[in-house]
Amino acid sequence: MAAMKKIAIIGLGMIGSSIAHAARRGSLAKEIAGHDASADVLERAGRIGFCDTLHADIGAAVKDAQLVILCAPVGAFKDIAQAIAPHMAPGAILSDVGSVKGAVVRDVAPFVPAGVHFIPAHPIAGTEFSGPEAGFASLFDGRWAILTPVPGSDGQAVARLRAFWKGLGSQVDVMEVGHHDLVLAITSHLPHLIAYNIVGTAHDLEQVTEGEVIKYSASGFRDFTRIAASDPTMWRDIFLNNREAVLEVLGRFNQDLKALQEAVEQGNGELLFDTFTRTRAIRRAIVDIGQDTSAPNFGRKS
Amino acid sequence: MAAMKKIAIIGLGMIGSSIAHAARRGSLAKEIAGHDASADVLERAGRIGFCDTLHADIGAAVKDAQLVILCAPVGAFKDIAQAIAPHMAPGAILSDVGSVKGAVVRDVAPFVPAGVHFIPAHPIAGTEFSGPEAGFASLFDGRWAILTPVPGSDGQAVARLRAFWKGLGSQVDVMEVGHHDLVLAITSHLPHLIAYNIVGTAHDLEQVTEGEVIKYSASGFRDFTRIAASDPTMWRDIFLNNREAVLEVLGRFNQDLKALQEAVEQGNGELLFDTFTRTRAIRRAIVDIGQDTSAPNFGRKS
Numbered sequence: 001m002a003a004m005k006k007i008a009i010i011g012l013g014m015i016g017s018s019i020a021h022a023a024r025r026g027s028l029a030k031e032i033a034g035h036d037a038s039a040d041v042l043e044r045a046g047r048i049g050f051c052d053t054l055h056a057d058i059g060a061a062v063k064d065a066q067l068v069i070l071c072a073p074v075g076a077f078k079d080i081a082q083a084i085a086p087h088m089a090p091g092a093i094l095s096d097v098g099s100v101k102g103a104v105v106r107d108v109a110p111f112v113p114a115g116v117h118f119i120p121a122h123p124i125a126g127t128e129f130s131g132p133e134a135g136f137a138s139l140f141d142g143r144w145a146i147l148t149p150v151p152g153s154d155g156q157a158v159a160r161l162r163a164f165w166k167g168l169g170s171q172v173d174v175m176e177v178g179h180h181d182l183v184l185a186i187t188s189h190l191p192h193l194i195a196y197n198i199v200g201t202a203h204d205l206e207q208v209t210e211g212e213v214i215k216y217s218a219s220g221f222r223d224f225t226r227i228a229a230s231d232p233t234m235w236r237d238i239f240l241n242n243r244e245a246v247l248e249v250l251g252r253f254n255q256d257l258k259a260l261q262e263a264v265e266q267g268n269g270e271l272l273f274d275t276f277t278r279t280r281a282i283r284r285a286i287v288d289i290g291q292d293t294s295a296p297n298f299g300r301k302s
Numbered sequence: 303m304a305a306m307k308k309i310a311i312i313g314l315g316m317i318g319s320s321i322a323h324a325a326r327r328g329s330l331a332k333e334i335a336g337h338d339a340s341a342d343v344l345e346r347a348g349r350i351g352f353c354d355t356l357h358a359d360i361g362a363a364v365k366d367a368q369l370v371i372l373c374a375p376v377g378a379f380k381d382i383a384q385a386i387a388p389h390m391a392p393g394a395i396l397s398d399v400g401s402v403k404g405a406v407v408r409d410v411a412p413f414v415p416a417g418v419h420f421i422p423a424h425p426i427a428g429t430e431f432s433g434p435e436a437g438f439a440s441l442f443d444g445r446w447a448i449l450t451p452v453p454g455s456d457g458q459a460v461a462r463l464r465a466f467w468k469g470l471g472s473q474v475d476v477m478e479v480g481h482h483d484l485v486l487a488i489t490s491h492l493p494h495l496i497a498y499n500i501v502g503t504a505h506d507l508e509q510v511t512e513g514e515v516i517k518y519s520a521s522g523f524r525d526f527t528r529i530a531a532s533d534p535t536m537w538r539d540i541f542l543n544n545r546e547a548v549l550e551v552l553g554r555f556n557q558d559l560k561a562l563q564e565a566v567e568q569g570n571g572e573l574l575f576d577t578f579t580r581t582r583a584i585r586r587a588i589v590d591i592g593q594d595t596s597a598p599n600f601g602r603k604s
Contacts, residue, residue: 194496216446220494232578233575252503265545292527
């Protein structure tokens with residue numbers, strides 16, 4: 001794609017900074033402008049240098065930008081949308097990277113100025129680390145970015161945003177807002193809730209010391225702790241903003257767990273064996289399409 | 303330690319074969335004898351060549367061995383113990399690698415001949431792969447091996463077994479049988495049950511296709527699929543044989559999950575944030591003591 005004149009990244013954590021790194025790698029913009037609500041984060045972003053210009057003033061950041069991407073926790077989007085609305089250039093694209101889309105449309109759409117193309121998006125990528133130091137240029141390579149255009153979204157603007165994400169290294173899909181929130185409730189939100197919960201349970205069990213849990217974590221537990229180390233603010237906002245889908249999927253999880261619990265209680269080895277066999281195939285499929293490594297133990301060095 | 307004259311490995315899957323590889327690397331035995339109930343596994347083990355002698359006859363495998371290690375699924379231990387009893391050398395150590403210890407003591411102890419030292423053990427190591435091809439010499443390096451001597455275990459024999467596991471690369475701990483089963487219920491059995499369950503739930507949800515679950519798995523779900531790809535027979539046997547501890551820990555997990563569910567229902571952001579903050583510290587502690595990598599995303603290549 002031809003480089004944009006200016007893009008603005010609002011929120012310079014791990015995703016915002018990764019977009020900046022990857023946009024620079026791909027020469028996607030002549031000017032990468034950055035804003036963060038935290039003076040400390042702005043200062044750290046300046047030291048790393050992934051933006052061409054940094055702005056404490058959010059209006060100055062988005063001014064004349066052809067693409068504005070909200071990378072803050074979704075709980076802050078409503079205020080941000082209100083703050084940037086008067087400063088956005090006509091014809092610009094307003095997008096985001098939030099992990100929920102229904103709530104983002106609810107909070108942002110009312111403030112989008114006429115002539116601005118609002119196209120929510122969500123890159124399926126990240127690590128357990130947060131902050132501007134955690135970003136890196138290859139984060140999106142081979143991962144999926146999901147665009148969720150709203151009714152009336154301009155086709156050309158969607159195509160431009162798609163090209164931008166391809167330029168960042170992503171594969172791009174388009175999905176309906178509500179379906180996105182259900183898919184992500186399964187693939188992301190439930191796994192995070194469960195991981196946070198299991199790590200919390202282990203933390204609280206008084207018959208076994210925390211030292212023992214940590215020491216013997218390589219027996220399975222440690223895998224969950226990676227996800228449970230994710231950013232608390234981001235995840236609080238996700239659960240507050242995708243309540244319905246999360247509760248629906250959690251209900252199914254609880255039903256299934258009840259069946260496994262009964263199998264353990266009743267010594268039903270056949271049901272256990274069948275369940276444990278079925279789940280193997282999914283791992284294989286994920287590795288086969290390149291969404292995880294085939295190396296044992298994720299190829300860990302330790 | 304001085305090399306033993308002969309050790310016998312009963313069951314040549316990923317753990318049995320890794321013991322053989324590591325014992326050879328450490329020159330821990332002059333003869334590494336192997337047995338497996340499956341002719342196919344024996345044949346594959348022969349092709350790889352990690353044992354010095356292979357025996358379809360289990361009695362021949364353990365004859366004259368100074369150390370016999372049961373590496374089969376724990377559900378097979380009772381039959382194995384009966385089969386090897388008449389052939390074991392006086393003064394030999396009989397040990398195992400089972401993930402549960404109470405049931406192993408229950409199933410094996412009654413058949414241990416006088417003069418044989420029965421010392422159950424459990425190395426906290428493994429990958430999601432199984433079979434003789436999955437083993438490798440460095441599997442135990444820096445991981446913990448837990449010995450659970452039974453009342454009357456000979457101190458010198460325990461010291462010899464400890465030296466053997468150190469020779470394989472492990473750190474060694476000693477623990478009471480029942481405490482082991484509770485600790486492992488938390489650090490290993492519950493995580494596996496939950497991982498199997500969440501992958502099964504995703505598999506069954508009909509509003510979202512399996513293709514979507516697989517495609518967008520990098521958003522969290524894929525981490526669970528690694529564990530849920532573990533050996534079904536081994537895990538069936540674990541849940542059938544550590545029922546009480548697993549159900550106790552699962553009860554706590556369910557209680558805690560109920561509280562998180564209510565927080566989502568009621569929009570209690572404070573409780574969510576507090577829980578998600580607490581769990582970060584545990585990840586850090588695990589990385590700090592070298593039981594996991596500090597690299598983002600487990601240092602995955604894809």
